[in-house]
Every structure is written in C-alpha cells, then in structure tokens.
Amino acid sequence: MGIKWDEFFITGDPLILGAQISIALTMIGIVFGLTYLKKWNWLWTEWITTVDHKRIGIMYIISAVLMFFRGGVDGLLMKAQTSRPEMEFLSSQHYNEIFTTHGVIMILFMAMPFLIGLMNVVVPLQIGARDVAFPQLNALSFWLFFSGAMLFNISFVIGGSPDAGWTSYFPLAGKEFSPSIANNYYAIALQIAGIGTLMTGINFIVTILKMRTKGMTLMRMPMFTWTTLITSVIIIAAFPIFTVALALMTFDRLFGTHFFTVSGGGMDMLWANLFWLWGHPEVYIVALPAFGIFSEVIATFSRKSLFGYKSMVYAIVGIALLSMLVWVHHFYTMGSGPAVNSFFSITTMLIAVPTGIKMFNWLFTMRKGRIKMTTAMLWSLAFVPCFTIGGVTGVMLAMGAADYQYHNTLFLVAHFHYVLIPGVVFAVFAGLYYWWPKMFGHLLNEKLGKWHFWLFVIGFNVTFMPMFFLGLSGAARRTYTFSAESGFAPLFLLSAMGSIVLAAGFAVFCYNIYWSLRYADRNISSDPWDARTLEWATATPVQHYNFAKLPEVKSLDAFWFMKKNNEGLTLKDSEIEEIHMPSNSGQPFIMCVLFGISGFFLVFEWSIAAAVAALGIFAGLIYRSFDYNDGYHIPVDEVRETELSWRNKKGEAHKHVS
C-alpha cells in the first residue's frame, strides 16, 4: 500500500490550519505539564486503570464537556456562515463537514457520554451497590467510547471529515459520491464507540436487576434508576441494528459490496430504514435518563415524592415500546404509501400520551410543594415550557401529510433542538449541579450557575425559535447559504445572535467549574440538598467503596424516610466488615489503543495493517479470559478510619458509634 502523504493532512484552509496548530500545542502542553508535575504515574494508577464507577463516570463527563465544546464550535461556525445571505466564511464542503460532525458529536459523543457518565456515578449509589456488575467491562466501555470519539475527532485534520450528514444517507455516503476516506471515519469510529455503548447497556441491566440492596424492590427504585434500566433495554434492542448497518456500510465502502449503492442492485433506502430503526430509539436512549434526572431534581427541590410514580414507570415502558415502532416518520416522503404513513403517524402521535403523563406528573409533584429555586431546579423548570414547545411541534411533524411541508426544513431542525436541548442538555446541567458534590465534595457556585442558566436558556430560545418560522417560509436544512431575495436574512441573523448568547452561557459554565474547583467551600454536609434517595446516604465525595454498610430500603425515597425516622444512619463499629472490591486494570486502556490503531488503519483502507492490529485485540480478549484476578479486600481498620473522617461532624445526619 502506497501511502499518499500529500493527502494525509488536510491543508489549504486557514481555520483547519489553526486547529492543527492548536491541537499540536495542546498535546505538547499536556505532555509537558504531566511530566513537569510528575503526574504520569498518578494519571495511570488513579484514572486510566481505574474500574471505579464514579471515576469512570467523571471521565465520561469530562469527555462529554470537551465534546460539547467541539460540537458547540461547529454550531457557532454554522451560525456564523448563515448569519448573512451569500456569506463566504465557509465553503460548502467545509459547511457540510461541520454540520455532519456537529450532529454526530452532539448526539453520540456529547449527549450519550454525559448521561452515561451520570448513570455511572449515580445508579450504583441509588441502588445501594458498591460498583456495577462488571467493573472492568465498564472501564472497557468507557475506553471504547473514548477511542471512537478520538478517532472521529482527528478526521478533520487527518484524512478528511465525514461530510454526508449525521444520518450519513446513502447513496451519498457511498464511494460513488464520496470517494475520499472521510466517511470511513463515520463507519468505523461509530462502530467502536457503539460496541462500548452496547456493553454499557448490558452492564447496567445486570447491575440494576442483580445488585440492588436489601429491600430495594423494582417499584422502590428511584426514577433515574428506572429510566437507566429502560434505556439499557433500548440500547440492547437498538444498537445491534446500528452495528449491522455500519458493518454493511463498511463493506460497501471498503470492499465494494452493493448493500446501499445505486449500482449493482443496492437499495439506498435500506440504509435509511436501518439507520432510523436505531436512530429513533437512540433519541429515547438520551431522553429517558434525562427524564429520570428531572424526576429526581423536581422531587428533591419540591420536598415531595414524585407524583404518580407508578404511572411514570408505565409511561417510560410505553415510550420504550413505542420507540421501536416509529422509525418511518423520518421519511414519510419516501413514498411508501398512505397506509404505511398512517400507521407510523398514529404510533408517533401516541408517544405524546406517555410523555404528557410525565409532564403532568412533574407539574403535580411541584403542586403543594415548597419549590426551592436552586440552579438544578431552574434547569428542570425551564425544561417544562421549552420541552412543551418541542413536544407539540413533534406532534405536528408526526402528522404524515403535514410533514410533507415540514420535512427537511429548519422547522424540523428547530423541533429536534427544542426536544434535545431542554430534554437532554438542560437535564445534564441539572444533574451536574445536583450531583456535583457527590463527585467532588463541593457545590458548583450557585450565582455563576444562575448566570449560566439565564444566558443559556435565553440564548437557546433566540437561536432556535426563529428556525421554526424559517422552516415555514421554505428554508431547507443543511444549505450552506441563501440568497438575499429569499427574505430569510433577518431571522437567520437573529438566530446567529442567539447562538452567541448561548455560547456565553456555556462559557460561564466552564468558568463555574474552574471557579468552584478552586474556591468553593469544601466543608459541606453529605446531604446538602436535603435529598431523598440513597446516593446521599453516604459520604460526599463518595468513598471508593460507596457504603461501609449496605443500606436497607423500606420504601420509596428511602433516604428521606431514613432521615425522618432516624433509621439506618448510624454505623456501629461492630457492623464494619472487610469490603471486597475489584482491582484496577490497564487492559481496557490497552484495548482502546488497539481498537484505535486498528480502526485508524481500516479508515485508511490499509486492510492488512488493520488485520495485524486486530490480532492485538484478539490477544487481549484471550488474555482477559485467563485473568483470574478476584479483586482485593479493604481491611476493617481502613473502612473505620474513612468513616470516622466524615461521620459525626457538625450538621451531619450520619453518625458513627463504637
């Protein structure tokens, strides 16, 4: 194989050159910084090899925030390009690459890891467990996600960015119309990350079903745990479809098969069907955990248990079932006939019913409550009206015949941003402000949090509300420019201005993290919000074994009633036992590197090199199956010492007696 070095790096665009230089400088900076501070060993033993669910969760969240930045910059570039008619800031090719990576990164490398990160941190605590069912598999999940994300992100400087949209529709994404290797990145990076996600799904189902503490029946589980469970079920149902679709795409692009091609009897719409068979459930994979977060936050800050808990559970199960039955609504315009379109219109509109149930249950949770306006609660409150707009426009889009006029327009783009930003981004922000002390032992600054909130929410509405009207005026999505005669200019400009406010909100958020890490008060109780569920029934930040003594659950909102009845808050010396914990392992990280190398070669169509690197992956699998490391035990004294260090403090509900 002759390597074409002249095509290896993307050249000729000052923006990309700037990115290349800044990437190189950042890398040098990181390596230099770690060496100077002698932190390599710390990085390896404390983080890279960790199997602790909380640390893995934190790594997910850090990656997600970085990806949020990357995807957000993509979004700002798009907004800048369309801020004026006939703007010449980006070329059409560059614009196509940017909206493609914006979509892929925001959904797969921002929303998903952010939520999976929070799940990792919170779910084992909520069910009173010491870790997930398969801790090392969990680490592997994270590292595969990370490997996929990094592979995808280098595409814009090495080899070329995918440019066929995040949906990567065929035949456009095939070799017939996209002969560069750019779209190989899509097929292979997403495949690697997808395997990690699938493992997460399996891991969380087993964890939630098998590792609940004594008394934690299914119907006593906190809502976030419920949504995580159902989400994991959807992951297991939907992700294999994507795995297959991506594999077929890889065959088409690398080996010249004809699954989705125009020539040789391929069927391009088969891709659209497979993609959305995964893609629509994917929307609920990110939305359901978010609903869980809102449920926790709203209940806590209204000081009431969740209204209609049972119907909330039935609603998420209903949403999960319906999610697999609506994929055709993404292409009513394919011409599959009125019977098919009617069926899918009805199933899609039916999703409004369980979603409506949830909405009213949240509202009635707040009724008769005492609503405390913390930043986490503000995000949950803003979610209600914003998501309602996303929801009702969703019903409008669900109506097949009406969709003929909305399809592929900015009306659609506005709709799904109104669903995904309030439904996912507001939720992860709410979750982050809420659970931050569990991870780091201090709160995020509330005042900065409110700046973050107002800028972000106002910016969001000003950015995306105009897009509804642009769509109704006939503006198609994904067009890199528009004419002055179209009359779109004022609304596009307004939308671009909104995106600046949105970005300012995000900047305040980043500053808030920095400020709070440096200056926030560390002297807080283990239960700063007066919360209701078990994650607060232990130290803040959580000690690495989670619970010295596994709590016993007697009702819903277990911790609330433990506090009310003063039960189970005291730890006696006699109750402390040795704790069995899993050992750290470097193998997941090594697998990540091997997957990355093999994937990289495959992207460049160097099949033999990729196969050789893949041998390493198989070697890793074989090594792992002969790995008999059973973990280690934490001695009683160490547990006792750790517990004494946080219990018995002033204002602390948890006690320790000898």
Add this chain to the structure above:
Amino acid sequence: MKSTRFVVLIIALIPMIFLTGCETNMVVFEPQGPVARTITDLINWSLAWMLLVVVVVFSLFGYIVWKYRERPDNMDYEPPEEHGSTVLEIIWTAIPILIVIALTIPTVQALYDLEEVPEGYEDKEPITIHVTAADWKWIFSYPEQGIETVNYANIPEDTPIHFKLTSASTMQSFWIPALGGQKYAMAKMETEMYLVADNPGSYVGKNSNFNGRGYAGMEFEVLAQTHEDFNQWITDVKETAPELTEEEYEELLKPTHLGRLTYANTHLEWVDHANMHSKTYTNPELYRYHGYQGKTFEEEDNYRNKETNLEHNGHHSDEDDEHEGHGGEHDGH
C-alpha cells in the same frame, strides 16, 4: 421568584413577535393550489389543538411555580405526603388520547387524498412530467409534448400535473412549497405526486434533501401559465430548441450547476432512470475533492462500460467552478 415568571413571559412572547412580524413570509400558510391547501388546512387544525395544549401546560406551570415557590414566610411549611391521584392521571391520559384521535382522522384522510388527483380536478386531463434529479440540477421531461427542460418547468394553470420522480444520482427531495408537499426522488425507483396551480404565477421549487457540495444551488422555477401561454411555449420550444443527444446528456449528468436549458426531445428515448435495470450514470472520479482518496469500484452496469466513453475517466474541470465560487467578490447585501 420573579425570574421564573419572566421566563414564561419571554417564551410566550417570542412566538407572538414572530407571528406578527413574519406572517407574510411563510409560504406554507399561503397555498397556491388545492394540494398545498389540503396540507395547510391540516396544519391549521393541528395548530389550534397544539395552542390549546401550550396554553394549558404553560398556565398550569406558571400557576404552580408561582404559588408554591419557596418564600421567606413559608420556610416552615412541610409539603404533604402524596403519591398520585388515579382520577387526575386518568384525565391526563384520556385527554391526550382524544387529541391524538382528533388529529389522526384528518391526517389519514389527507394522506389518502394526497395520493390522488385533487378533488374537483378528476375530469381534467392531467399532464405528465418526468422529473429526473441529478447532481446538482433538475431535469423535467414532458413525454406527451416531447420536450425537456433543465432547472425550470412551465405548467398550465388549473390542471393536475402528474409528476413522476426519479434520480440519476443521489437522493433528492422534490419540493414546491407553494403548491404542495415534498417527495423523494431516488435512483432506479419512481415516486409520484399530483400538484395543481390555481393561478398563473412563478413558484420556487427546490431540493430539500442534502446531496453534497452543490446542494444549496438546487433551486428551480415552476411557472404556472394560462393554457394559451403554455401551448404557445410548447410550440416555441418545438420550433426553436435544439435536440438533446446522448453525449450531451451524459455531460449534463456530471456534477455541475447549470442554468436553464431547453430541448425539443427527451432523454426518456434512451434511458429512464426509474427503471431498476437501467444503467448507472455515476462516476466517482468526478466527486473527488480534498482529503485522503480511497479506492473506488468499477461497476458492470455503469454507463462508462462502453468503449466510446472511456475518455471521461480522469479530469474534472466541472466541479471546480463551485470551488472557486468562494473566493469571489460577493457582498451580502
């Protein structure tokens, strides 16, 4: 807290501002034919119901958040234990189901109606136009009249036009918002739709489905004319326009932007891309751009698999014009 009320106010006001400010612009609400009107009626019906939902949820939200917010004087209020209410939950399950039914009936009705010649036009002789989408242009063939146009279509007013859509390359979505909804044009497949224009006039048509670098330029004009004007136009074209040859046609299908073209015959004489056994008119070499180039594959059913066309392999000056377009001396306004 007063900030919460603000958010409600702002969110409620923004659509008002737009509704008053931009009404004249929204083509979807100004249908120019019976097909578009069917859809607009459906949209208006749904908007009324959705507005009702928004009003109910927003007012309930505003009321609850305002009434039960934490204040300095209610700090010792301890909220009651409450687990739900079967009656309330049945109500907010049943009402959305009723709304869904209210929306479903006209939706299904419209879905079936849109497949047929619009009501009231059944006795009018429809005109068939084959639409072939290519990168990045629209080709309109009038088999009954024996003419072909590129990037514009003239149609007679008050006459059902039977569009038969296919593609010679990527997938496009054929959309004339003033006259009706859109439908995909796919290679080696045929989709169809009926549109009618009430009155003479010029309407914007476009591709709304992203299909590569030249996507933004895939607009065309639909000119609805009186019957006399339309017949006159046909006669003129037949007299003055050139004949399209197979070679010219292959040139035409390359990924380029073209202006308007008119021919006195149609390409359907030698190829109908809707036929699933037709030849494939793609050439990956013409789509090469920056980045690392992968391998491409020779296909047996490709149009280049005949001796005469081998010289097409290789250079691709056509796509460069799109590239150069960005260095130009445009001014936004």
